[in-house]
Amino acid sequence: MSKIIVDEQYLEIIEGTNLLQACLENNIYIPNLCYLKERKEKNASCRLCFVEIEGMPKPVTSCTLDVEDGMVVRTDTPAVRRLQRTAFQLLMSVHEVDCAHCPANKKCELQKIARFLKLGLKPKGLDHSLRELETDHDHPFLEYFPHRCVLCGKCIYVCKKRNGRPYLTFAGRGLDTQISFFGDKDPLKLPCAECLACTLICPVAAIIAKTDT
Amino acid sequence: MLKLKNREALNNFRNNILSKHQEKDKKLISLCAGSGCGAYGTEKVYQTLTEELAKHNLQDEVEIKLTGCHGFCEKGPIMVIHPEGIFYPQVKETHIPNIVEKTIKNGEIDKSLAFKDHITKKKIFHEEDIPFYKLQQRIIFGNNGMIDPTSIKDYISVDGYTALDKVLFEMTPDEIIDEIRKSGLRGRGGGGFPTAVKWDSCRKHEGERYVICNADEGDPGAYMDRSLLEGNPHSILEGMLIAARAIGSNQGYIYVRHEYPLAVKNIETAINQAREIGLLGKNILHSDFDFDIHISRGGGAFVCGESTALMASLEGNPGRPRAKYVHTVEKGFRQSPSLLNNVETWTNVPVIINKGADWYSRIGTEKSKGTKIFSLVGKVVNTGLVEVPMGTSLRTIIFDIGGGIPKKKEFKAVQTGGPSGGCIPKEFLDLGVDFDELAKVGSIMGSGGMIVMDQDTCMVDVARYFLDFLKEESCGQCNPCREGIKQMLAILTDICKGNGKEGDIELLEEIGGMLQKFSLCGLGTSAPNPVLSTIRYFREEYEAHIRDKKCPAGVCKPLFHYEIDPKACKGCQACAKKCPEKAITGEKKKTHILDRQKCIKCGICYDICKFNAIIIR
Numbered sequence A: 001m002s003k004i005i006v007d008e009q010y011l012e013i014i015e016g017t018n019l020l021q022a023c024l025e026n027n028i029y030i031p032n033l034c035y036l037k038e039r040k041e042k043n044a045s046c047r048l049c050f051v052e053i054e055g056m057p058k059p060v061t062s063c064t065l066d067v068e069d070g071m072v073v074r075t076d077t078p079a080v081r082r083l084q085r086t087a088f089q090l091l092m093s094v095h096e097v098d099c100a101h102c103p104a105n106k107k108c109e110l111q112k113i114a115r116f117l118k119l120g121l122k123p124k125g126l127d128h129s130l131r132e133l134e135t136d137h138d139h140p141f142l143e144y145f146p147h148r149c150v151l152c153g154k155c156i157y158v159c160k161k162r163n164g165r166p167y168l169t170f171a172g173r174g175l176d177t178q179i180s181f182f183g184d185k186d187p188l189k190l191p192c193a194e195c196l197a198c199t200l201i202c203p204v205a206a207i208i209a210k211t212d213t
Numbered sequence B: 001m002l003k004l005k006n007r008e009a010l011n012n013f014r015n016n017i018l019s020k021h022q023e024k025d026k027k028l029i030s031l032c033a034g035s036g037c038g039a040y041g042t043e044k045v046y047q048t049l050t051e052e053l054a055k056h057n058l059q060d061e062v063e064i065k066l067t068g069c070h071g072f073c074e075k076g077p078i079m080v081i082h083p084e085g086i087f088y089p090q091v092k093e094t095h096i097p098n099i100v101e102k103t104i105k106n107g108e109i110d111k112s113l114a115f116k117d118h119i120t121k122k123k124i125f126h127e128e129d130i131p132f133y134k135l136q137q138r139i140i141f142g143n144n145g146m147i148d149p150t151s152i153k154d155y156i157s158v159d160g161y162t163a164l165d166k167v168l169f170e171m172t173p174d175e176i177i178d179e180i181r182k183s184g185l186r187g188r189g190g191g192g193f194p195t196a197v198k199w200d201s202c203r204k205h206e207g208e209r210y211v212i213c214n215a216d217e218g219d220p221g222a223y224m225d226r227s228l229l230e231g232n233p234h235s236i237l238e239g240m241l242i243a244a245r246a247i248g249s250n251q252g253y254i255y256v257r258h259e260y261p262l263a264v265k266n267i268e269t270a271i272n273q274a275r276e277i278g279l280l281g282k283n284i285l286h287s288d289f290d291f292d293i294h295i296s297r298g299g300g301a302f303v304c305g306e307s308t309a310l311m312a313s314l315e316g317n318p319g320r321p322r323a324k325y326v327h328t329v330e331k332g333f334r335q336s337p338s339l340l341n342n343v344e345t346w347t348n349v350p351v352i353i354n355k356g357a358d359w360y361s362r363i364g365t366e367k368s369k370g371t372k373i374f375s376l377v378g379k380v381v382n383t384g385l386v387e388v389p390m391g392t393s394l395r396t397i398i399f400d401i402g403g404g405i406p407k408k409k410e411f412k413a414v415q416t417g418g419p420s421g422g423c424i425p426k427e428f429l430d431l432g433v434d435f436d437e438l439a440k441v442g443s444i445m446g447s448g449g450m451i452v453m454d455q456d457t458c459m460v461d462v463a464r465y466f467l468d469f470l471k472e473e474s475c476g477q478c479n480p481c482r483e484g485i486k487q488m489l490a491i492l493t494d495i496c497k498g499n500g501k502e503g504d505i506e507l508l509e510e511i512g513g514m515l516q517k518f519s520l521c522g523l524g525t526s527a528p529n530p531v532l533s534t535i536r537y538f539r540e541e542y543e544a545h546i547r548d549k550k551c552p553a554g555v556c557k558p559l560f561h562y563e564i565d566p567k568a569c570k571g572c573q574a575c576a577k578k579c580p581e582k583a584i585t586g587e588k589k590k591t592h593i594l595d596r597q598k599c600i601k602c603g604i605c606y607d608i609c610k611f612n613a614i615i616i617r
């Protein structure tokens, strides 16, 4: 067991546990969107789960660290909170906020983070505009909503894990990045109807079953 | 060519080449065939020169060498006649008969073709006396002008592969790494990471180790790596061979930018020659050491130069960076320990082994050793590639080597490090350029790009310009960089259009600060540099845009207009003649009038007026 201190709380954690996981399991919330416990190689792309650790010069992503004995962690410094707020507002600057008509309403990870950071869902003072994207809507079983997607990549991972290969991928670069379906769209060749793993893992409702639209 | 079986064979081979050089004692014409000079017409000059020499039956007495870049590309095509070192810039086919008649046959200098110094207006005849070269210390770049990059014999004749010989037969891997450590060499790809530390940690990880050369050079204004690839490719191979020996690797890759056809060609030729002669491949010089190098042509995205993105791209995957909590020296290319260094870093390695760490570490500053090649461009008289010891002041580089600012304008700032570098104002002109000093003033060494800006540059517009570039280069996987650059660009664009608001500067600082700390890779963490550095040093210029709706430099069109200063105007009509909109009228020797309604702010009158009578308001 490793003894660590998080926000002045003494915790005993199994050595080598993921730090973000350890905090979440002990009811210390750290905003996160791309973390998946079972994924070994964290992609650490949502850039929200920062914490400060004694002895480290800069804030670090907690999802990429393992617990080490004697670690002194702060999840709630004013500096980190401020950076998280800015980052979250940027994320929301391209989000189509329409909770009333959104299947994720009330179980949405973004709503949770907003509440936690004491922010509204609509960013203040930033240019709020949806990205101009061409999105493929031909998939026989799934519908994708790019203006809800936070590009966390969880759907790709679970799809690959479940089916041995991914039927989803990141497409486009930079501002045009989105999730796209790839491969044969012949319904008979797709495992999606029985799978729907992506729709279950999505922290927002950016991928849903066509039957739910 | 025969395979060199052992170190004696390499030595004999070298002695053989050298003795031939000496016995002929010929004149040597070195003609630059780098990309820069090539574009100005080296090919034609070369043809005419060959023909002309044949006409005078001199083809056996004079050797022509097509070399790589000499650095002074602006003055291309460049010709240097050895052994005297007579320098002719901007050589044209029509100059050739004179050069052959006067200089080659009679040993005279054709003064009309000689280089004219911009400041003293004096003609300078020898390469070594030209200020642009005189203040440089070309330990890496020097051989570029002396050797034919497509000839392995040329490289061997200038002590090429002696460092390899030394590490194979006289040094242990520990000793090699120790020598590099003592030299103080730091990576030239931007970060300045201590090279020996990287080698050492790569060596400690088990697996099939790879040695990789980063020749992506994504900064649009910098081309020192291209010049080394084109002009001295064997020195890169030798550096990689030495590292491979030190860390125990048998396979190397060069990831080279697709848009560099000549670089690819020359490095390919070099690899083939080295293989043929037995300096790459199995059992090199009978030392039981195997190493081979392959070329991979990168797609050309800026972010592909980032280490993890480069390795992903090398594997055939999209060039996206990954979080580096596991380092590439442990798990990089193909999940194996991978050692990545920049082109220029590699070329430093043989120099260190040959001349020794003691010699090398005497060059430079306490924490940044050796020289650095800078790509000097922008509002400066002499543009080109400049190699100087670390710690050389910006003033020396820009004013002494670069010849200062053209058209008697004032220096305003210099941006170092490529598109995500910071802008440094004139207060810091005496700053000795090295990794740490640049960081202290909010900029980076980066690629070694150096863009000089004069008084007519708007710093808000500069920040906007670089972010516009970076916006297209963000890979898009992480939110801070993807959305942060876009938002900062939107704010800057507004400010430049006159729609800036109170609070915009603070918002830029807020978003920029977040990018620096939260972005996943170096592109995002460095992207705010142009914005934050210009706010830090030119805040009043931002405020003028936002509060007074004025662009003091006269760049942002909605925020200024031109006027004629009646006290300064001599009524010369120069501006009136050139104005495309006929917005300026006036009789000779009488003060002219500028019609603001007609003026499209093209700036032609501003540039043309010799009396500074056109003013920005």
Ligand SMILES: Cc1cc2nc3c(=O)[nH]c(=O)nc-3n(C[C@H](O)[C@H](O)[C@H](O)COP(=O)(O)O)c2cc1C
Pocket (backbone or CB within 6 Å): B186, B187, B188, B189, B190, B191, B192, B193, B195, B214, B215, B216, B217, B218, B219, B302, B303, B304, B305, B306, B307, B308, B340, B341, B342, B343, B345, B346, B521, B522, B523
């Ligand atoms: C966005 C980005 C672009 C980069 N581009 C290059 C490049 O074009 N060439 C290069 O050598 N290093 C580049 N780097 C730095 C590399 O990631 C890496 O640090 C370097 O190649 C290591 O070699 P060095 O230790 O010899 O400097 C880039 C880094 C970032 C973040």
Ligand code: SF4
Pocket (backbone or CB within 6 Å): A095, A096, A097, A098, A099, A102, A103, A104, A105, A106, A108, A109, A110, A111, A121, A148, A204, A205
């Ligand atoms: S994803 Fe969340 S924040 Fe977005 S509309 Fe749906 S419920 Fe609202």
Ligand code: SF4
Pocket (backbone or CB within 6 Å): A148, A149, A150, A151, A152, A153, A154, A155, A156, A179, A198, A201, A202, A203, A204, A205, A206, A207
């Ligand atoms: S669709 Fe959902 S799971 Fe997939 S990347 Fe977007 S937000 Fe993440």
Ligand code: SF4
Pocket (backbone or CB within 6 Å): B303, B321, B473, B474, B475, B476, B477, B478, B479, B481, B482, B519, B520, B521, B522, B523, B524, B525
């Ligand atoms: S910082 Fe920019 S370039 Fe780097 S991973 Fe994030 S989005 Fe991609």
Ligand code: FES
Pocket (backbone or CB within 6 Å): A031, A032, A033, A034, A035, A043, A044, A045, A046, A047, A048, A049, A061, A062, A063, A064
């Ligand atoms: S959860 Fe750590 S970066 Fe997304």
